[in-house]
Amino acid sequence: MPIESNFEVFIVDDDPSIQRALNRLVRSHGLRARIFSSAVEFLSADISPDVAGCVLLDVEMPEMSGIDLQAEIRRRGTNLAIVFITGHANIPMSVQAVKGGALDFLEKPFDPGTLAKIIHNAVARSRRLVAENHELRRVQNDFESLTSREQEVFRLVACGRLNKEVAFKLGIAEKTVKVHRSRVMAKMKADSLADLVRLADKLKLPISTD
Amino acid sequence: MPIESNFEVFIVDDDPSIQRALNRLVRSHGLRARIFSSAVEFLSADISPDVAGCVLLDVEMPEMSGIDLQAEIRRRGTNLAIVFITGHANIPMSVQAVKGGALDFLEKPFDPGTLAKIIHNAVARSRRLVAENHELRRVQNDFESLTSREQEVFRLVACGRLNKEVAFKLGIAEKTVKVHRSRVMAKMKADSLADLVRLADKLKLPISTD
DNA sequence: CTTGACATTGGACCAAAGTCCAATTGACGT
DNA sequence: ACGTCAATTGGACTTTGGTCCAATGTCAAG
Numbered sequence: 001m002p003i004e005s006n007f008e009v010f011i012v013d014d015d016p017s018i019q020r021a022l023n024r025l026v027r028s029h030g031l032r033a034r035i036f037s038s039a040v041e042f043l044s045a046d047i048s049p050d051v052a053g054c055v056l057l058d059v060e061m062p063e064m065s066g067i068d069l070q071a072e073i074r075r076r077g078t079n080l081a082i083v084f085i086t087g088h089a090n091i092p093m094s095v096q097a098v099k100g101g102a103l104d105f106l107e108k109p110f111d112p113g114t115l116a117k118i119i120h121n122a123v124a125r126s127r128r129l130v131a132e133n134h135e136l137r138r139v140q141n142d143f144e145s146l147t148s149r150e151q152e153v154f155r156l157v158a159c160g161r162l163n164k165e166v167a168f169k170l171g172i173a174e175k176t177v178k179v180h181r182s183r184v185m186a187k188m189k190a191d192s193l194a195d196l197v198r199l200a201d202k203l204k205l206p207i208s209t210d
Numbered sequence: 211m212p213i214e215s216n217f218e219v220f221i222v223d224d225d226p227s228i229q230r231a232l233n234r235l236v237r238s239h240g241l242r243a244r245i246f247s248s249a250v251e252f253l254s255a256d257i258s259p260d261v262a263g264c265v266l267l268d269v270e271m272p273e274m275s276g277i278d279l280q281a282e283i284r285r286r287g288t289n290l291a292i293v294f295i296t297g298h299a300n301i302p303m304s305v306q307a308v309k310g311g312a313l314d315f316l317e318k319p320f321d322p323g324t325l326a327k328i329i330h331n332a333v334a335r336s337r338r339l340v341a342e343n344h345e346l347r348r349v350q351n352d353f354e355s356l357t358s359r360e361q362e363v364f365r366l367v368a369c370g371r372l373n374k375e376v377a378f379k380l381g382i383a384e385k386t387v388k389v390h391r392s393r394v395m396a397k398m399k400a401d402s403l404a405d406l407v408r409l410a411d412k413l414k415l416p417i418s419t420d
Numbered sequence: 421c422t423t424g425a426c427a428t429t430g431g432a433c434c435a436a437a438g439t440c441c442a443a444t445t446g447a448c449g450t
Numbered sequence: 451a452c453g454t455c456a457a458t459t460g461g462a463c464t465t466t467g468g469t470c471c472a473a474t475g476t477c478a479a480g
Binding site for chain 1: 435436437438439
C-alpha cells in the first residue's frame, strides 16, 4: 500500500543503525524520512502545525526522553502522529505514552508489516488533525477580527438569545444589535444562524442560560 | 480523600487473595465493592449505562481475558471506567488496553496511593460519561418521537435552511414546514434555534450543504 | 366502518430578523 | 487638527419565522 506524498516521516533516534533501518523501511513505502539524532535536534526543526506526518520516536535517549519530547510536541501544537519504537521499555512507560496520545508503541524488533499498518493509520490521523486544526485557526482568526462588542453579541446570539434580549443585556438598542449581528455573520463567513452556532461551538464559546 | 457514594467498584479477578486485598483497599476509601471471579460472571450482572463506577480488572483470567472483557463492556455501552491490575503483563497488552480506552493499567504489586488517585479519576470520568450518555439518550428518544416528516424538517432546519427552502426540497408548502418545525421545537424541547442545532449535532445528523 | 395519528394547507396576524441610507459621538494614531 | 474605526441609533421597509383557528385527505389499526 503505497502512501501518497505530502506526508513526512520524522525519525528520532540516537542509534545510527536504527536510523538507517527505519529509513530503509520508510522509503520502501514510498515515503521520505527526515532523520534526527536527538529530541532537541528534532524540536529545533520547529514543525508547523500544517505539516501532516508522523514521528517514529525512541523512548530512551540522552538529554530528553521520548516521553518528554511527546509532551513538548503536544505543547507546541503540531499535528503529528507519534509512534514510539523502543528496545527497552516497561509497562508504565508504554501506558503513559498511549495515554499521552501516542498512536502506538512498538518494541524492537518489530514486524515491518505492523509498522506499515501503523504508518497508514498515522497518515489518516495526522491529516485529519491538520485539517481540523487549520479550520479551527481560520475560525479563530475570524473571531479575533471581531470587535469586542461584536464578540459579545456573537456569544449571546449563539446562546439562542433574541436580539431584544441581547440589547437588554448589553444596555443598547435592539437596532444596534442587528447591526453588530449582521457584521458578525459577515466576518465569521456564516451564512445561517445554524452555521454561526456551530462556529461558536468550535470556538468553545461559553454557553450560559442566564 | 473519601469518595461519596452512588459509585460502585467492580472487582473482577479469579484470585481470591487479590479479591480480598482489593476489596479491603477499596473499602478503606469508603466505597463498596462487588466481587466477581470471572469475566462471564461480571457480564451476567448486566450493568446499566446509568451506573457510575469502575472495574478493577485482571488481564489474565480463564475463559475470557480482561482485554476481551473490556471490548465486551464497551460494546454493551456501559459507562464504567476500566482499570487493569495485573501481575504478568507485557507491553502490547497494556498498549491495547489503553488504546481501548482503559483509564489505567497497573502492575502488581501496586502502590495503594496510586490506586486511590486512579479511582478518584475513575469517579470523575465515569460520572461524566453517565451524564453525557443519559443526556444523549434523552435526545435520541425525543428524536424518535418525531414523525418521519418532522425528522426531515429537523435535519434541513439544523443545516440552516430557510423554511421556504425546506418547503421546496420536500415539495410542500412553506406553511406546512412551519407547522412541522414548531412541532419539532416542542418535541425536542428546544427553546431556540441555537438549541435545536446543538441537539442535531449531538445526534450527529448529517450536515449537507446541498 | 370508525377512530386516530399524520400530513397538508389557508387565512389572519404578530414578532423577529435583516437591509438601506443616514448620522452622531469618541477614541486613537499621524 | 484630520482621518479612520468602532459603537450607536433612527427611519423605513421587506423577509422570515411563529401562532391560532379551522379544515381536508390518507392510511392503518381496532
